[in-house]
Amino acid sequence: MCLAIPSKVIAxxxxxxxxxxxxxxxxxxxxxxxxxxxxGDFVLLHIGFVVGKIDTNEALESLKLYAEMVAKMEQDG
Numbered sequence: 001m002c003l004a005i006p007s008k009v010i011a012x013x014x015x016x017x018x019x020x021x022x023x024x025x026x027x028x029x030x031x032x033x034x035x036x037x038x039x040g041d042f043v044l045l046h047i048g049f050v051v052g053k054i055d056t057n058e059a060l061e062s063l064k065l066y067a068e069m070v071a072k073m074e075q076d077g
Contacts, residue, residue, distance in 0.1 A: 004044035004051055005066070006059035009037055019045055022067060 007019035007028075015030045017037060030037055032049045042059035043050045054062075 004046040006042055006054050006062045007045045007050075008059075009039050009041045009043060012037070012039060017043070017050055019043070019050075021045065022063060022070070 005021050007021040007026075009017050010020050010025070011018035012030075017028050017030055019026055019028055026045075028045055029049045032051055035053065037043060037050065037053065042054045042056050044052045044054055
């Protein structure tokens with residue numbers, strides 16, 4: 001199963017974005033994007049590539065669910 005994780009663009013440098021996801025920062029390639037990406041946008045991150053933009057409300061709801069899953073796994077672990 002493959003997951004694309006909603007992430008917020010916090011910086012851009014050339015064709016690379018710095019993203020923040022649940023407090024973790026990582027760099028990702030914009031090579032697969034066919035539309036412009038700006039700082040502050042929410043995007044979908046998949047194996048080091050930004051694969052699309054996502055609506056802010058949808059991204060925040062998804063991130064809330066991810067955080068709940070992580071909290072549950074830590075509680076059960």
